[in-house]
Amino acid sequence: MKNTSSRASIDPSPRLVIDRSSLAANYDTLNRLTGSSDVAGVVKANSYGLGADALAPVLHSAGCRTFFVANCAEGERVRTSLGPGPDIFVLNGFWPSESERLSAHTLCPVINSPDELADLRTYAPELGFALHFDTGISRLGFSTGQTSDLFADAARLEGLSLKLVMSHLACADTPEHPLNTQQLHRFRRIRSVFSGIPASLANSAGILLGEDYHFDLVRPGIGLYGGAPSAGPFSPVLPVARIDAPILQVRELEPGDTVGYGAEFTVDRPLRTATVNLGYADGVLRACHRATARIHGKPAPLIGRVSMDLIAIDISAAPQARAGDSVSFLGEDLDAFAAAGGAANYELLVRLGSRFQRVYL
Numbered sequence: 001m002k003n004t005s006s007r008a009s010i011d012p013s014p015r016l017v018i019d020r021s022s023l024a025a026n027y028d029t030l031n032r033l034t035g036s037s038d039v040a041g042v043v044k045a046n047s048y049g050l051g052a053d054a055l056a057p058v059l060h061s062a063g064c065r066t067f068f069v070a071n072c073a074e075g076e077r078v079r080t081s082l083g084p085g086p087d088i089f090v091l092n093g094f095w096p097s098e099s100e101r102l103s104a105h106t107l108c109p110v111i112n113s114p115d116e117l118a119d120l121r122t123y124a125p126e127l128g129f130a131l132h133f134d135t136g137i138s139r140l141g142f143s144t145g146q147t148s149d150l151f152a153d154a155a156r157l158e159g160l161s162l163k164l165v166m167s168h169l170a171c172a173d174t175p176e177h178p179l180n181t182q183q184l185h186r187f188r189r190i191r192s193v194f195s196g197i198p199a200s201l202a203n204s205a206g207i208l209l210g211e212d213y214h215f216d217l218v219r220p221g222i223g224l225y226g227g228a229p230s231a232g233p234f235s236p237v238l239p240v241a242r243i244d245a246p247i248l249q250v251r252e253l254e255p256g257d258t259v260g261y262g263a264e265f266t267v268d269r270p271l272r273t274a275t276v277n278l279g280y281a282d283g284v285l286r287a288c289h290r291a292t293a294r295i296h297g298k299p300a301p302l303i304g305r306v307s308m309d310l311i312a313i314d315i316s317a318a319p320q321a322r323a324g325d326s327v328s329f330l331g332e333d334l335d336a337f338a339a340a341g342g343a344a345n346y347e348l349l350v351r352l353g354s355r356f357q358r359v360y361l
């Protein structure tokens with residue numbers, strides 16, 4: 001006969017908990033901050049790693065009618081989950097080899113160069129599209145010279161379905177950077193040529209630069225997913241993603257003991273630690289070893305190196321913690337956690353791996 005173990009009811013697998021109501025609340029917050037401008041949802045990279053199939057419909061229910069993805073494959077998936085209706089713009093341009101797929105899923109390419117515009121006319125003139133102008137980030141979009149040429153020969157747009165003119169800010173997370181106002185002035189000039197066509201400049205951080213930057217449509221990504229758009233103490237958005245990972249073992253360490261690979265952390269006093277079922281294979285960056293987790297609501301600093309499947313934490317603040325208890329990562333600490341690893345909040349989110357059990361609240 002078996003004795004029932006107190007361990008019998010423990011699920012030892014880590015979970016990525018994604019709060020759909022916080023996502024919807026963040027959409028509403030950004031909508032309020034931008035007055036009469038429309039708010040698009042940037043759902044590229046599988047909604048920054050959190051799951052576009054689950055989250056694009058949440059944004060749609062919150063009122064979002066314009067979506068941005070990076071490439072055609074992402075667009076196909078988002079179209080399948082949303083159904084017909086919303087505009088889905090594909091940022092990485094128009095490629096003739098993808099023309100049939102774009103048409104079949106009614107995706108709108110973002111046209112980034114004169115070559116793309118010419119190809120659009122040849123291969124898929126019926127597609128709605130955006131024109132992307134480079135005003136200072138030197139990444140994608142019509143250069144200054146190409147923009148002047150286009151204005152001198154506007155017939156190149158005749159008969160095509162231009163739906164949006166857009167540009168992208170390079171330094172929106174640094175409000176005092178002079179490039180912001182330069183890009184704003186360049187974009188204003190460009191948009192004045194296209195009367196009646198909606199215009200879009202701001203990403204999440206651009207929204208916080210103020211009304212001048214909002215135009216007709218803003219394009220937040222990170223802010224929707226709970227990442228602070230700009231450095232600084234104030235973030236208007238709620239956390240969306242949290243990791244709950246169980247403790248596998250609690251250990252009592254003595255001064256002189258070391259923790260983890262490379263013995264990088266040496267204990268200088270009697271210390272209770274917990275070994276947690278989470279590691280860099282799940283996307284927690286190895287460099288995040290100076291970050292803080294939470295156990296029973298108390299801060300629990302990471303100690304030693306992050307391993308592939310395990311992380312050690314100092315549980316001095318919650319000495320009652322036991323195997324099976326849940327330790328939380330990210331959540332309201334997302335930005336600080338990423339910063340501790342020398343990473344951007346974006347990078348941490350998109351790297352969250354496929355090993356988690358994903359739970360959508």
Ligand SMILES: *Cc1c(COP(=O)(O)O)cnc(C)c1O
Binds near residue numbers: 044
């Ligand atoms: C990724 C991206 C966005 C969203 O940026 P966030 O900083 O995540 O708000 C907006 N526009 C373009 C062109 C992008 O590539």
